[in-house]
Amino acid sequence: MVTYPSAKFMECLQYASFKHREQRRKDPKETPYVNHVINVSTILSVEACITDEPVLMAALLHDVVEDTDATFEDVEKLFGADVCGLVREVTDDKSLEKQERKRLQIANAAKSSCRAKLIKLADKLDNLRDLQVNTPTGWTEERREQYFIWAKKVVDNLRGTNANLELKLDEIFHQRGLL
Ligand SMILES: Nc1nc2c(ncn2[C@@H]2O[C@H](COP(=O)(O)OP(=O)(O)O)[C@@H](OP(=O)(O)OP(=O)(O)O)[C@H]2O)c(=O)[nH]1
Ligand SMILES: [Mn+2]
Secondary structure: OOOOOOHHHHHHHHHHHHHOOOOEOOOOOOOEOHHHHHHHHHHHHHHOOOOOHHHHHHHHOOOHHHHOOOOHHHHHHHHHHHHHHHHHHOOOOOOOOHHHHHHHHHHHHHHOOHHHHHHHHHHHHHHHHHHHHOOOOOOOHHHHHHHHHHHHHHHHOOOOOOHHHHHHHHHHHHHOOOO
16 A cells, blocks of 8 residues: 655655754745755645655755765665665765856756756755845845856756746746846
8 A cells, every 4th residue: 555655755854854954044044954955845746746756755855965964875775776866966066166066067957867857946946936035144136146047057958847847937037037
């Protein structure tokens, strides 16, 4: 018998909330970081109607290796090779310089699998929704504007993946005068 949500999905949620427990977002209210990864998984489930469970799980884990002490080995052992492969695809190499990481996000977007592209689209949608209402602490207007411009370059390389998510992103780019 299949029951929803699955035990594996719940374990994923618990693991992500534990690993990100001390991190906060950069918004003035210092939202717990885990809210972002929950948003990304929820966008995929509710707004994009994705039922591919490893994708929804990888969405919960998409920043766990990049931003906590978790390793790909941990993720593979706990959640399997499929979920781990997706997390790998969406993880930036933090040892690289920021400019190079930003350049690689644009270049790698085009080469990603369809399932990884879904996660990246939802990730950017959540970050941009947040940026529409908040300026992260310490950011100038110019930096916020540059993020929208860069995010559009990433999204342009993710197109043809999910019409609904792309429409919602395009509404934001339109509002910012980028489309
Ligand atoms: N909009 C927004 N972003 C926040 C907030 N707190 C943290 N972030 C993260 O900040 C990143 C953008 O900041 P940058 O200065 O451009 O990049 P950096 O953190 O990698 O140095 C986003 O990462 P990214 O690489 O675009 O994506 P990802 O790391 O989420 O996968 C986003 O996840 C917040 O309150 N609002
Ligand atoms: Mn993210």
